[in-house]
Amino acid sequence: MKPNVIVIHHRDTVAVALEDIRQTESVRLPDGTTFPALVDIPYSHKVALKDIAPGEHILKYGEIIGEAKTGIRKGDWVHAHNLDIEEQVR
């Protein structure tokens, strides 16, 4: 089946959903690997590619876009609710 996410940079710890992915549906990476979505991932939003500990950096475009506010599991939706952007505008 076609991938339903895109990974922008090989170092990234999040992927971008190409369609609405429902909880328990598969997240399908371009390399063919799959894992379940733990919650609903809206179209164009970010899904975690690995378990991320609180305070750990989250990478997109190969760069830090923020820190995990809470523990984030592989397959979680990543957005303002669990991504600390305090330092974004200093």
Next chain:
Amino acid sequence: METFLGYARPDGTAGIRNHIAIIPSVACANGVVAAISRAVPEAVPLYHGHGCGRAIEIDLHTRTLVNLGKHPNVAGVLVIGLGCEVIKAEKLASQIATVKKPVEHLVIQQEGGTRKTTEKGIAIISKMLVEARKMERTACPLDQIILGLECGGSDAFSGVTANPSVGLAADWLVDAGGTVILTEDTEMIGTDHILARRAINSEVADKITKMVAEAEKLTRDLLGPLAPYVIAPGNMDGGMSSIREKSLGCIVKAGTRPITQVIDYGQAPSEKGLVLMDAPGYDTESMTGVAAGGCQVMIFTTGRGNPIGFPIVPVIKVASTTQMYRSMEDDMDINAGVILEGGSLQDVGNEIIGFIRKVLDGAQAKAEINRQDGILCLYTLHPSF
């Protein structure tokens, strides 16, 4: 050295179009410029709303208008002035003439009004057009090309499909010895440390840091606690969690090469390679600045679909989704949305490079076909007086 088929100019630059431009020195001259353009539609009017009533931006606006007149895509220029304005037609004409192209000027109050100025203007422009038609394209080195970058009407996929594929084209041109201008400093907020890391030396790094800090301060001063959300609710709904994340999606269109210079609004780069221009996020104003910087061609990525072009510069439109590309196909040149359907970034990047080369050699971009000329928007920092 790779080449393209361009117009070699007397000052050593090379154009990809051969326009005759009519530039009003002040907004009060727009009517005469329009009258001449109606009579000679092949001429390109550069309407704008300034030239007087301002003190602080006179230098900035003078530089911008002069550099648009000097632009390599322009073969000849007629400047129309009123007479009592601050930015004088004669001054613009004499500064443009330093690049040794045909430049003339007319002043409405000296000529005796609209009709007499228009008649003389038509005669001057017609003669310039005859001369321009005699010029032929010759092989010019690709390293003379300056590519301007823009994004506008962005959506959640601008930074995923369109911008990264344009980044590949930016790297291609820099590697070929050319120049790429990235601008829209408000859309660099949050990424200053990443851009500064790519500077060729500490002086350039400091300028990057200062430029983005000033853009950020302005945003903060005007928006206060809302500053982190300058990305707008639409972007949050679209999956962007922060301004930095949005900015990363913006700067990715400039590729990955080192940053060689930071230039002011409307200034021409003196270095080759990737150059940053201090211009705002508002597309129409930053496009004018980048065009004045001498870019012969522009790439404009868009998600929501923006049809605007620029009078003397072909603007190549790259759509971020197939849905928008299909709905606005008359305005879009490239569909980067195929990346969402399994197409590769590299393939779209190559398609963009191929299309740039065609446009350099004379193929028209959609914005040119549609004559999306409009009006020049010049950057202003202060009210008029």
